Amino acid sequence: MNESIEKICLCVERGKINKLSPFPAAMKGLDGADELTRQALETGVGPEGILQACNEGMRRIGEKFGRNEVFVPDLLMAAKAMNAVMAQLQPFFKSGSVKAKGKFVIGTVAGDLHDIGKNLVKMVVEGNGWEVFDLGVDVKTAKFMESIDRSPDCFVGLSALLTTTMVAMTKTVKEIKDRFPTTTIIVGGAPLSMKAAEEMGAHGYAPDPQSAVAFLNTHLK
Ligand code: B1M
Numbered sequence: 073m074n075e076s077i078e079k080i081c082l083c084v085e086r087g088k089i090n091k092l093s094p095f096p097a098a099m100k101g102l103d104g105a106d107e108l109t110r111q112a113l114e115t116g117v118g119p120e121g122i123l124q125a126c127n128e129g130m131r132r133i134g135e136k137f138g139r140n141e142v143f144v145p146d147l148l149m150a151a152k153a154m155n156a157v158m159a160q161l162q163p164f165f166k167s168g169s170v171k172a173k174g175k176f177v178i179g180t181v182a183g184d185l186h187d188i189g190k191n192l193v194k195m196v197v198e199g200n201g202w203e204v205f206d207l208g209v210d211v212k213t214a215k216f217m218e219s220i221d222r223s224p225d226c227f228v229g230l231s232a233l234l235t236t237t238m239v240a241m242t243k244t245v246k247e248i249k250d251r252f253p254t255t256t257i258i259v260g261g262a263p264l265s266m267k268a269a270e271e272m273g274a275h276g277y278a279p280d281p282q283s284a285v286a287f288l289n290t291h292l293k
Contacts, residue, residue, distance in 0.1 A: 076112045077125040080105055080157065084129025087149025089156050095149055105153040109160045119164040123192075126154045130188070154188055158195075165195035172203035174292055175226035177219045179207035182240040186233035189261060193229065196281035202288060213244045220252050227288055230274070232261040242272040249273060258287055 082088075083105035086096050090106035103111075112122055133150045136142045176197050180190050187209045198204045205223070207215055220226060228248060232241045245257055258276035259269050260283075269277035276291070278284035 074117070074121075076108060076115070076117055077121050079103075080108045080112065080122060081125040081129040081132075083108060084126050084150055084153045084157065085132045087133075087146060087153050089149070089153045104156070106156040106160075109157045113160065119161045122157060123161060126157050130154060151188060158188075158191065162195060165199035173201045174203070174288065175205065175223045176202045176229060176288060177205045177207065177216065177223065177226045178229035178231065179211035179216060180209040180231045180233070181237050181244055182210055182212050184232050184234055184237035184240070185209045186231075186261075189233065190231040193231065193260065193278075193281045193284050197229075197285055197288065200285045200289070202285075213247045216244060216248060217251060220248065220255055224252070224255075225293060226255070227291070228255055228257045229284065230257065230259045232259070232263065235263045238263055238268065238272075245272045245274050256291055256293075258284060260284060 083099075086099060088096065088099045088102070088104040090104035091102065093104055094100055109122060113119070130150060133142060133147060137147055178190060178194055178197075180187055190206075190209070194204050194206050205219055205226070207219060216228060216230075220228065230241050230244060232238050241259060245259070248255060248257060256275045258278055259272070259274040260278045260280075264277060264279075266277045276287045278287055
């Protein structure tokens with residue numbers, strides 16, 4: 073990782089949003105994720121490298137959380153720092169507005185508030201020419217159903233970050249398949265795997281946004 077990328081990674085891990093942000097105290101007055109991302113892009117660092125740095129920062133803070141070394145507010149600050157970066161990366165993912173290849177309805181399943189990964193998938197799929205309907209977080213099955221009712225030819229993407237909400241995901245997959253047997257469902261999120269996806273009856277599993285795009289492109293109706 074080069075120096076500017078490492079600094080962005082650290083800002084995400086520590087939750088340093090921008091220069092004015094007083095948190096964390098040890099980084100007061102220093103440039104944050106916002107300024108460092110702008111500088112990196114201006115000096116020609118690619119958006120993929122910056123995104124990788126963010127993911128690494130999130131991985132590090134997540135591990136600390138798992139070891140009880142940091143708490144929920146620290147995760148929230150990390151998420152805010154990552155969002156400051158993502159706001160600047162969005163134009164890169166959204167470039168090239170071509171006629172939509174198809175429709176993709178995406179949401180984080182009921183009981184789950186994690187949306188950073190889901191938002192990344194949304195951006196990358198959109199950037200690849202799909203029309204995306206983002207239902208947000210904590211999405212109940214009924215809301216997915218309403219969207220499919222409005223766009224019967226859509227593909228559906230479900231995201232979950234908690235092992236507990238994989239249960240909600242299983243229920244959502246089953247209910248959608250019962251009511252809309254021709255709708256294709258793809259699932260993703262850290263606790264998922266191909267095996268889990270198969271067991272819950274989803275049609276596809278994507279470990280990352282690129283795999284989600286590859287799946288959608290090969291299953292175009
Ligand atoms: Co939470 N959290 N969190 N959290 N959080 C995790 C997930 C956890 C692993 C941390 C840990 O213990 N080490 C753990 C889950 C343990 C488990 O169940 N296995 C956890 C926990 C326990 C919790 C709470 C229960 C904590 C509490 O309150 N005690 C709570 C639950 C709230 C709820 O949802 N009901 C909670 C809350 C939060 C915050 C709100 C503070 C915040 C979320 C902010 C937000 O999203 N706006 C947060 C965060 C930031 C995390 C970590 C640190 C980072 C998640 C993240 O954004 N990663 C996370 C630890 C970790 O992941 N290392 C953790 C970066 C993101 C780019 O990756 O989301 O995996 P990811 O997305 C990837 C792929 O998975 C894939 O593409 C993305 C890009 O590569 N992908 C898809 C995702 N969705 C896809 C869909 C697809 C295809 C691919 O197709 C449809």
